[in-house]
Amino acid sequence: MKKFLNGGFLFASVFNYFLLTIVFYALTEDWRAAFPLAIAALAILYALTLTPIVDWYYRMILNLREPNAIENERLKRVWDMVCCGAEKAGIPVKESIKLYISDEEGLNAFATGTRTIAVHRELLNNYIGDEEIAGVLAHELAHHIHGDTVCLLMSLQGTVIFGGIRFVIKVVFWIAGKLAAVIAAFIGFAAADGNLDEGVGWWKIVNFIFDKIYGIIDFFLAGVAYVETACFRFFDRQQEFAADAFGGKIGFSNGLVTLFGKFPKEKKVNKLSVEYLLYGTHPPTEERIARLQKISSEVEIKEVQDQISDEDIERQAILDKNLEEAFSVEDYLRHPESYSGEELYRAGVFCLNHNREQAGIEWLERAIEHGEPRAYTELGCCYMNGRGVESDKKLAVNYFKKAFANDESQGTYMLAECCATLAKEEKDFIVAAKIYGKAAKLGERRAQAKLGQCFLNGVGVKKNEEAAFRWLSKAVEEGDYSIAGYSLARCYMEGRGREPNLKKGIFILKKVIGSGGEDVERARELLTECSKSSTNSKIVLK
Structure with missing residues (x-):
């Protein structure tokens, strides 16, 4: 029970209890009886959400299927990564959770019921790496561990109950209004010595009065419904942040950030707009990425401290x-x-x-x-x-x-940087390239990256894509993704200095994004272009 004590669950419980109390009071006309009956009904509804029947029902209406042999092999490998990360963080994983496949379009996954995670088939394509899929599964696992799916089911129950109450009120007012109008018309007809126009006039007046009274009540109920929806959307967004944080803390921040980098760029979100308050189930992607990067830094620091x-x-x-x-x-x-x-x-x-x-x-x-x-x-x-x-x-x-x-590599590189910064004429760039060359031969990886870029673009040296590829590769082998990574990825993807290798280029782009260097945004844009070339489906992470 402790894991379900989040804000959304508490709000859903209180709201449902309030609605059930009203229902039972209307049936019994006794508040002392309505309170315990509402508690009992709430307990029954809560118990029903935890039964396997709920999972079976959602699997059926969402057309989820068992993964085939190829899908199962990859899902098992990635799920083992998630379980291993959770165990290292001291978090037990529910063995009853089952992975299913959805054939709906889009790169997506979602948690439903109490033990079901559905993965869209397109998420398993070649453009999505294991670490990215692991980040998605960790995110969805968090929704189960935090009780978010149960909270969602209870909010749906509350919506159904509230909708039922509004419907009953509407029917009661309609029947009462018609009966009152008939009675008023009969009285008016009789009082006017059989004047039909008088009876019709009374009919219209009573109808008008009941319609206005119902309109006022329904306007109030609609306001309550909007407030309820806004509250649930607020808790939905907080649950998404918490699920992201869970995925980051068990080691999959970079995977989630890389996947988010493939999302289409969002328009600037106005957090006070009606659309965001009532329909925004997910926070802005940029905000999610910023939080994940902060968590990633904290995890890395903790890992170093633990060692x-x-x-x-x-x-x-x-x-x-x-x-x-x-x-x-x-x-x-x-x-x-x-x-x-x-x-x-x-x-x-x-x-x-x-x-x-x-x-x-x-x-x-x-x-x-x-x-x-x-x-x-x-x-x-x-x-x-x-x-x-x-x-x-x-x-x-x-x-x-x-x-x-004195052949000091770092100082030689710094001298080359100064020359490149101050360069105004071609001869200045030639000098800078020569100094980069000396630093590169001395083993300075930043100089190796800059020399590779000089050869790639023909700056200070004659353009030579083979030499560019060689020096950029050497820098990346030494661990320099922040400077050399993006250029080397382009070489692989465009076949510059070697045969094209799209898969290798995408792998390096992911490393560039994880490095946090100056080319992160360009790497994300290029990855987005790659994903768009493979699918036109909208990417949504639920």
């Missing part, structure tokens, strides 16, 4: 303390020969990372005196960003040049 034991934290604290105490200016001045350039460089980085910028600058300068090339790069970044010193881009470039002269 670090208390002993590791204590050991690191001791190392930091020892490092801070070991590197004192006085000791260095007394025994400079006992310090290596690497040790001084580490001391400088340590101070910079612990909000001691001025001390960090001093140690980096001493590291340079001891021949540590990485200190040039670090100092260049400090002067470029005004960290611990006054910003001086010219001096920063000079430090990057010294890093370049």
Whole structure:
């Protein structure tokens, strides 16, 4: 029962109890009898929603079927991923839940009854990855675990009861109005000594009065119905957020975000509009994506924290303390020969990372005196960003040049970035490309990505798609999806520098979206184009 105590369930229970109380009072004319009878009826309705008959009924009217051999193989594989993620999060999965297939059009899935999840057949096509399907199934599983499907069934019961009450009131007023009109017409006819016009006049007056009274009552009831609908839609949207959060917390945030990225772009939603309040069952997609990305970051941080034991934290604290105490200016001045350039460089980085910028600058300068090339790069970044010193881009470039002269990969890359940013003529781009080339050969993956883009677009070098593909692939192999990923995906999809491979291109686009880099939006748009080319069906995740 605890899992069903959400806002939607409580609202549905209270609303249904209120309606049933009115019904039983109308039948018994005794409030003391109406209250317990309403509770008993509510308990019976609640019990009926938990029976297998409800699942059987919805499977029948929705034309759900058992998955075939191929569908079952993939669904089983993906469902095992979901169950595994839930178990790691300490959430037991109901073994009674069954997966069915719906042949309706659209990339969609939905939960119904108390143990049924239906997957649209088109969701299992080649353009939707296992992780995306797992995110959808985790989302639908959450609706069962949170009791959202039971809440929906109870809201439907309330709608039927309320509709029945309105119908009865309408019938009663219609019959009463007609009877009263007949009686009034007869009295008017008799009082006017058989004047037929007088009787008809009374008929019209009484009819008019009853119609207006019923109109006022029905207007009030219609207002109640709209308020009820708005409340249920509000809880529906909160349930969608909660289901997304569940899917994210058991490890499928990226899958859901990737799938949402394939949704057609929505018009800006006015959350105060009547359409949204009464018919908006799902929150805006952008808001769902933002929440999922936040959850994804929290999950990643927690995973890292879980991997670090208390002993590791204590050991690191001791190392930091020892490092801070070991590197004192006085000791260095007394025994400079006992310090290596690497040790001084580490001391400088340590101070910079612990909000001691001025001390960090001093140690980096001493590291340079001891021949540590990485200190040039670090100092260049400090002067470029005004960290611990006054910003001086010219001096920063000079430090990057010294890093370049000492074959330091990151400093060489930063020098290339400065050249590319300041480039105005073709010769400037040629210089930048050459420096990117040196950094790339030194193993700097960002430079490998930028060099690949230079070859791909013919910027600073002669256009060479084979070389572009080679350098972009190398950068991606090193884990750089944020810069190189989108360009490499286009190479695969358009056959630039190699034979076309649409499946591989789509795989890389998904990685780009997960990386959170500057090309995320372009990757989403390209994935959307791919999905549109495979299906014209509307994508809706329920």
